[in-house]
Amino acid sequence: MRTNVITSEEREKAFAPTKKPDVIERQKLDVRYHVEDYDVDNRPRRFLEAFAAILKHTNYRLALEHFIRVSTKCSRCAVQCPIYQATGDEHDIPCYRSELLLSVYRRHFTVGGSIKGRLTGSGHLTDEKIEEMAESFWNCTACRRCTLECPAGIDHALITHLGRFILSEIGISPRALVVSTREQLEGKTGNTSAIPLPALVDTLEFLEEDIKEEKGVDIKFPLDKENCEFIFIPAVSDFLMEAETLMGIAAVFKATGGSWTISTENYDAINYGLFYSDRILERVIRKLYAESERLNATNILIGECGHASRSAKYYVPVHCGGEKAKPVLNIMEYTYRMLKEGKLKLNPNVITETVTYHDPCNIARQGWIIEQPRYIIKAFCKNFVEMTPRGTENICCGGGGGTVSIDEIRPYRTLVGGKAKGDQIRATGAKYLIAPCANCKKQLRELVEDQKIDCEVVGLHDLIYKAIILDDGQTENQKTNRKG
Amino acid sequence: MQELLDFARGPLFRLSFIIMILGLIRIFILDVYNAIKAYKRAGDKRLAWGDAIIKTLRWIFPIRSAFTRRPIYSVVSILFHIGLILVPIFLLAHIQLWKSGIGISWWSLPNNWADMLTLMTIAGALALFLGRIGNKGARMLSRKQDYLWPLLLILPFISGYFCANTVLSPQAYQFTMLIHVLSGELILSLLPFTKIAHCVLVPLSQFIIALAWKFPAHVDDEICASLNKKGAPV
Secondary structure: OOOOOOOHHHHHHHOOOOOOHHHHHHHOOOOOOOOOOOOOOOHHHHHHHHHHHHHHHOOHHHHHHHHHHHOOOOOHHHHHOHHHHHHOOHHHOHHHHHHHHHHHHHHHHOHHHHHHHHHHOOOOOOHHHHHHHHHHHOOOOOOOOHHHHOOOOOOHHHHHHHHHHHHHHOOOOOHHHHHHHHHHHHOOOOOOOOOOHHHHHHHHHHHHHHHHHHHOOOOOOOEOOOOOOEEEEOOOHHHHHOHHHHHHHHHHHHHHOOOEEEOOOOOOOOOOHHHHOHHHHHHHHHHHHHHHHHOOOOEEEEOOOHHHHHHHHHHHHHHOOHHHOOOEEEHHHHHHHHHHOOOOOEOOOOOOOEEEEOOOHHHHOOOOOOHHHHHHHHHHOOEEEOOOOOHHHOOOOOOOOOHHHOHHHHHHHHHHHOHHHHHHHHHHOOOEEEOOOHHHHHHHHHHHHHOOOOOEEEOHHHHHHHHEOEOOOEOHHHHHHHHO | OHHHHHHHHHHHHHHHHHHHHHHHHHHHHHHHHHHHHHHHHEOOOOOOHHHHHHHHHHHHOOHHHHOOOOHHHHHHHHHHHHHHHHHHHHEHHHHHHHHHHHOOOOOOEOHHHHHHHHHHHHHHHHHHHHHHHHOHHHHHHOOHHHHHHHHHHHHHHHHHHHHHHOOOOHHHHHHHHHHHHHHHHHHHHHHHHOHHHHHHHHHHHHHHHHHHOOOEOOHHHHHHHHOOOOOOOO
16 A cells, blocks of 8 residues: 655654643543533443434434445555555544444444344443544544545445534534534624624725725625625635635626625525534524525525535535525636636736646535636636646545644644645646635645645635736736836 | 265255345345435435446446556456356356256356356455455454455365366265355355445445435434434534
């Protein structure tokens, strides 16, 4: 098995403890991510109760029954796992990780397993096993690459997803995700970054002025307009960190005359439920959909964000009426369509540097959004280089599965999770690394900094903003030249 | 010895064959039953059928993916499976048994091909066994059955090869044939209860994954009710 293992120095840095010994003692949990204090009594019993309740009301039993029968333990998945390739530790092989939960299922929820367990008095769930799961399931970035390789067709990411869900029901989830979600669902601001509405309005006005200054065109960010074709909801962090992406999107709507609006009551598509709890996933989806109903928008348009797009695209129909639910699109699908229809003009002489594209796992793995962004990029970037592998087989940025929001594990993310990605980026020698995903952007910026790679991480619409031709057929460069 | 052999070839074979067939039907139907139940509960009933079918074919005939990663392992594993499936079903001697027993027959492999496939299967099983022992990751994952299966699987192949290709004394022949028949029957009857169940379940994998990601619509309410968490903060 080919492994490209990190050095011992990097290992020390990546796995450095992040908690004080008294916290570990109190929480009985030696993991690197922080957890809010929770009830530590009877963890195995409560874990099994949660597991049983989840099995009763969901479809996971189908997969678990199938997986325990077909698993052949061949370890092929190891070659696809960027985490295992970086650590070389057998505990990180996807099939080993899955077996942690499958063994609990077999022992406690199948007839054969429980008879055997009772006869031999072994194999029951212990505190140690729960601790191992808490560590292991959050070492995984849920990139689903192993699923492509398993000859038996086991979806290890589904098991990680379920494992995290059960752990969250007994109070073991990264604090960073729980606190943000609490603000989003129960807080005053209603979004994960706790941005109050006045601040949002200020930001958008500021962006409008910027566009006016740079492009000489009046572009509005329409707020709370009813009956639009699109309700646009990005990851809320974009309003703080990705001004250029938002300006690019506004410019695309201006150029194509699209009818769109941003809601003042829900401007956050982030859905951490996808990473740790199906219950949370459902609540966030319902909240998002209610807003699209209030404004009577025809389609739900998600910004440059992988997990927000995937959760909305696949779980709006699940929770909001199946086939009849409003269609969900990613912004790149809209821009692609407009470009194909000739409604969007991009100047091919603005971006001359080498550009590469990172496929976010959540939109690429299932083959949903792969060629659309490439079509757009090739329309105006002369120097486009691909990473290998790409598309459905892309390598994760290293911060997938919600781990990017856990700041205390940054060295782990950039040195272990992002090891393979770093090598890939370096090999392209690109100046611009396009990553159309709020998660990937944050992770990749930290990664290029920590791994000392010389390139700039941008969104796709950041570059479109630079090259877009508005109204009078002038690009930014032409305007500045004239001014100069 | 002859009586024992007759017993093994007669009632014992019928028993193990029935165990295998009923066992495989049981697990297949259980899987399909679970899938239908899950489909009825799914909040979104649109499944990407075409995608699942293409993936299933790609998984059963892994021609494209075989040579990109771990090519030696892949090729050995594919050759091993080809022999393992073809020889027992299409060996002329086996077909003749079916014909004399219940009067049905089908196309058979030329004997020299069958010999070659038999040797290939034996070599493949040994290579997979050694590969498992020699690989740290695989050793970590392996259960007892993972080591025992390749060894058990080659028993009927080795004994069958000897019976067909060497001149043995009548006693030695009967003994070898007995090993051949008994080990084959052991395999048949264990098949549905062990990991070899994948022989009928793998074609369902891609559909099951697609379906498992389709959640039911009201998990939040129902799980909260079950766990007494109604109204509890996030």
